[in-house]
Amino acid sequence: MCRAVDTVTKESVLLREVRFLDEQNAVPANLVREISLLKEIKSRYILRLLNVVTSDRWNGLCLVYESLNYNLRALLSNPRGRALSLDIIKIYLHQILCAVAFLHSHKIVHRDLKPENLFVDLHKHILKVGDLGLGRALGGSFEITPNDPTGSRYMAPELLFNTKEYSCEVDIWSVGCIFAEMTKMYLFFNASIMGLPNEETWPGVNEVHPFLHCYTKTEPQDLRSLLPLGPDGFDLILRMLCMYPKGRIRAIDALEHPFFDSIPLSQRQQ
Structure with missing residues (x-):
């Protein structure tokens, strides 16, 4: 993961890039699982998923999480x-x-x-x-x-x-x-x-x-x-x-x- 700043909220966030390697651009099963679980559960002890965005520069997704030090x-x-x-x-x-x-x-x-x-x-x-x-x-x-x-x-x-x-x-x-x-x-x-x-x-x-x-x-x-x-x-x-x-x-x-x-x-x- 790497740190970044949300251009809208100006808050620090963590970014995790996931690139799709297969030709059909299929989303990896473990990524689907993680996104589904994080949408389903909410706890102050679990790192929050803030957003999921697509990239214009490469084939994949970027997961945006809350940031800790x-x-x-x-x-x-x-x-x-x-x-x-x-x-x-x-x-x-x-x-x-x-x-x-x-x-x-x-x-x-x-x-x-x-x-x-x-x-x-x-x-x-x-x-x-x-x-x-x-x-x-x-x-x-x-x-x-x-x-x-x-x-x-x-x-x-x-x-x-x-x-x-x-x-x-x-x-x-x-x-x-x-x-x-x-x-x-x-x-x-x-x-x-x-x-x-x-x-x-x-x-x-x-x-x-x-x-x-x-x-x-x-x-x-x-x-x-x-x-x-x-x-x-x-x-x-x-x-x-x-x-x-x-x-x-x-x-x-x-x-x-x-x-x-x-x-x-x-x-x-x-």
């Missing part, structure tokens, strides 16, 4: 940036969960949660979730498609092991990965840190993945030695990064976790 990736990877305080991490994480809880309440799975798709206003400490191009409306579970979601560092174990069906729990795992990354201010987390799943950490995993024994066995690392979090923070992140999908905390329940008790009530309204 940074995406979270730029913030976390800035070598001159300061580490996020625990209070700011709580505020950002709470807003991510508000967005995810809202999507899940509308039977929508984002499927591509990562810092690049989270947009931040540094001055007001506002965070919004963007890029619903891989979002799916739930009518039960759905199958994985070849060029599927999130970069592997934010991908839930059931996706990494090519589980045929999955649901809202994949978003919770991604949020847990982002939570871990915010505490360290650099990209360090991946599923291997949690070790190879087994019947103890994921009941029934051998039935779901009969070839699991072919993978190299790895032991989980101790997150307490890796992340600067207190007891409440560790409890929350371990509930998010639970190997067993059905064992993960729901977004709506995570919002009530004691980890967020220090956030003012005015900033905890959903």
Whole structure:
């Protein structure tokens, strides 16, 4: 995305150019999906789509979104940036969960949660979730498609092991990965840190993945030695990064976790 100024309103906006590569000028399915979802849902935690315009210079569309200062990736990877305080991490994480809880309440799975798709206003400490191009409306579970979601560092174990069906729990795992990354201010987390799943950490995993024994066995690392979090923070992140999908905390329940008790009530309204 790039920044621009709306010539009518004089407001700063974000532009996303989408070029059509096929000869028939067909609008990509993921773009149709994203526009449809953004027209259907309205939340202060979801980046607003302001307009969709065609280009006279090239074959495609331009999506116009509201503008925030940074995406979270730029913030976390800035070598001159300061580490996020625990209070700011709580505020950002709470807003991510508000967005995810809202999507899940509308039977929508984002499927591509990562810092690049989270947009931040540094001055007001506002965070919004963007890029619903891989979002799916739930009518039960759905199958994985070849060029599927999130970069592997934010991908839930059931996706990494090519589980045929999955649901809202994949978003919770991604949020847990982002939570871990915010505490360290650099990209360090991946599923291997949690070790190879087994019947103890994921009941029934051998039935779901009969070839699991072919993978190299790895032991989980101790997150307490890796992340600067207190007891409440560790409890929350371990509930998010639970190997067993059905064992993960729901977004709506995570919002009530004691980890967020220090956030003012005015900033905890959903």
